[in-house]
Amino acid sequence: MLDRLDDVPWQRLGHAYGAATDVPGQLRDLLSDDVETRRVAIWQLGGNIVHQGSRWQASAYAVPFLLEILAGPSPLTASERVRLIELLGELAIGDPSFYASDEFPLDELRADAAAGAHLMAAFETGPYGGDDFMDFLSDLDEPDQERLGAVLLLRVHEAVRAGKPLLERLRDSDPALREAATGTLRWL
Structure with missing residues (x-):
């Protein structure tokens, strides 16, 4: 499990506190x-890759590994698995109270992300590392910051959405997992 973890350039990816070298x-x-x-790891991931509702470069890269952990055999308790499903939901959409309806504005997000793609390309092809993301972001005006945020959110949303079959299978398990999976699936 987690065979490809070391293939990800974590040192070039940022999270809430700098380079994502601690995520693996x-x-x-x-x-x-x-x-x-395990408790500390869940808490740290929740603070690093979805800090106060913000997503980071490392967020989308971490999602497939979270899904792999949920799908495979592990020592995780049912409540820890619920927390990971909730974390995936937070990664996918952030705080549900931000949305006026029960519908995630995916078309709007895609348009905003398309408008910000050049910004992410400038960062990713530049001489930057994971520690530089906040500096890069702070040099942008607010509309460009929002566009860059849309790129990150769309990447993460799509990564979580790829786990939809797993989340659907988890609805057939115990009631707490079913509730958590159903809550996340409604936004995908």
Whole structure:
């Protein structure tokens, strides 16, 4: 499990606190036999890759590994699995209260992301690393920051959406997993 984890250039990816070099360890810690290690890893991932509703470059890269962990055998308890499903929901849409209806504005997001694609390309092809993302972002005006945010959100939303078959299967499990999976699926 997590075979491709070291193939991701985490040092070039940013999260809420800089370069995402700690994310692989946090993902591996989700498979620890120690409950405290898993608890800390879930908490750290929640703060790093979806900090206060913001998504980062590392967020979309972490999602397939979270899905792989949920899909495979692991020492995760049912409540830890619920928390990972909730984390995927937070990654996919952020705070549901931001939306006036029960519908995620995917078409609007795609348009905003298309308008911001050149900004992400400038960052990703430039001499930047994961620690530079906040500096790059702060040099942009507010509309461009929002466009860049749309690129990140769309990437993450699509990564979570790729896990839809798994989330649908999880609805056939215990009631807490069913509720968490159904809550996330409604936005996908």
